[in-house]
Amino acid sequence: MSLLVVGSMAFDSIKSPFGAVEKVIGGSATYFSLAASYFAPVRLVSVVGKDFPAGVIDMLAARSIDTSGLRIAEGETFRWKGYYEYDLNTAHTLETELNVFKDFAPVLPDSFRDSPYVFLGNIDPRLQMDILRQVRKPRLVALDTMNYWIGNSPGPLREVIGKVDIVVFNEGEIREISGEYNLVKAARVVMGWGPGRVVIKRGEYGVLHISDGTMFAAPAYPLETIFDPTGAGDSFAGGFMGYLASRAGTELSDMDYRLATMYGSAIASFTVEAFSTERLQGLSNGDITERVESFRALTEFQV
């Protein structure tokens, strides 16, 4: 069933110890949509400038991504410039130019209002709330955020978190918003505000998925070559939500959430193998299944 995503599309300029690229395709909604499109039809809501290549939009539309919610505005596309050192867990920002993203006030096309699955990407929590009001009766809503909103808009952020089912954080974010260093306690604080599940992204250390009464830990795949970690978290979220949307019609079980976590991890492990969305565009279902199988081989044991 359809999965709505709202978030940024961007041009990235990235340096890592393994190379450098200028003005390549990036943005959280771009990575999310591509990752999710392997599992479910995606409805994309974002904004780009007139400078954004039509070919990329065509590439998205050629997959199961409905781009009718993508506005092409007068002006330039959001740009991010950053670098990584050997510790690929930390992105260092050099420049952010919001450009057309500054005035992003997403309005859902009518045909998107019945979306059963919703991912509120990392944008102003007031806009996240506004999107939620425009969706009729979603089955499952997940939210991503970042330190900037935790520090600058704690009230609106707490309010929208109270309305969603799942929050996706990295370790620093959940510690900051909860005031608890210990991740189990931090997750409990956040679940006290409403969400039934918290997904904590730990970069090269994988993911910790906590809900009331169960915990699931997934490692990241120990790759030999990680070219560019940009978009790994968004790809994870896309694979995670995409898998859940693909299970529509059945009641979601704990195992579904575990598998969603593994499919998300598999997709993220491909994303980092190349710069930009390069690796993410040409996967086969066989590639993904094989990677999930490698994860099983990586973690399984029998007492």
Place this chain on the structure above:
Amino acid sequence: MSLLVVGSMAFDSIKSPFGAVEKVIGGSATYFSLAASYFAPVRLVSVVGKDFPAGVIDMLAARSIDTSGLRIAEGETFRWKGYYEYDLNTAHTLETELNVFKDFAPVLPDSFRDSPYVFLGNIDPRLQMDILRQVRKPRLVALDTMNYWIGNSPGPLREVIGKVDIVVFNEGEIREISGEYNLVKAARVVMGWGPGRVVIKRGEYGVLHISDGTMFAAPAYPLETIFDPTGAGDSFAGGFMGYLASRAGTELSDMDYRLATMYGSAIASFTVEAFSTERLQGLSNGDITERVESFRALTEFQV
């Protein structure tokens, strides 16, 4: 079958965000022996001063730990003073007094020379080599080390690493000794020197076990209360080697190494629940099995 361990015994003074203790029992060989004693008979080689409590030695001997290789020397026991902040992965050393440990030149009792399983704790690599020469024909030898020896005695360390089957590192150590930041590549460099297996300890992120052709990733157990991480790595190693020693008589399979990793992780997860060796002294086999079962519940998924 018997498991020989050579390493330090100490008095620790520790501060963590959850309390402080003065002059409690510590030392790598102490944690290792206690942890391993749940699985196999242990032969302990270490040195303490006259100030070391006889009651503690009795407590060790009352378990399956042969203390006939423990020398009680004139002078004071090794002391370590340190603290942890919220990031429990990093120990900050305030003071180290080697005392009787400075002149530690371990001589194996004759009855220890046939030990089939050997753990060379973190001591001068020249002493590690000396111990190896005193053991007749060990089946399986593992080695631990630390940044100090990597920086100050790289030659002797490389030499002894060439003689062992398994090396246990933390992430910083294997990166430093191999000159490779990527852990998979780093492990391959070390395996090129001789050992067939590398175990990489990642603190709260668990353990990565790499051998030629297979990888196994185990998370750390996400505990709500971690009082004191001191000894977690040594307890892990004790449980890991103890489990392997308990499998003697059968050819060790990949699954044995996986289970050894999980039993080590289970024991380590108990160690950190209290200061010093407190929690480690009173476990039942049921406690340990239950914790390994919790790890299974934490990581399992079915495609």
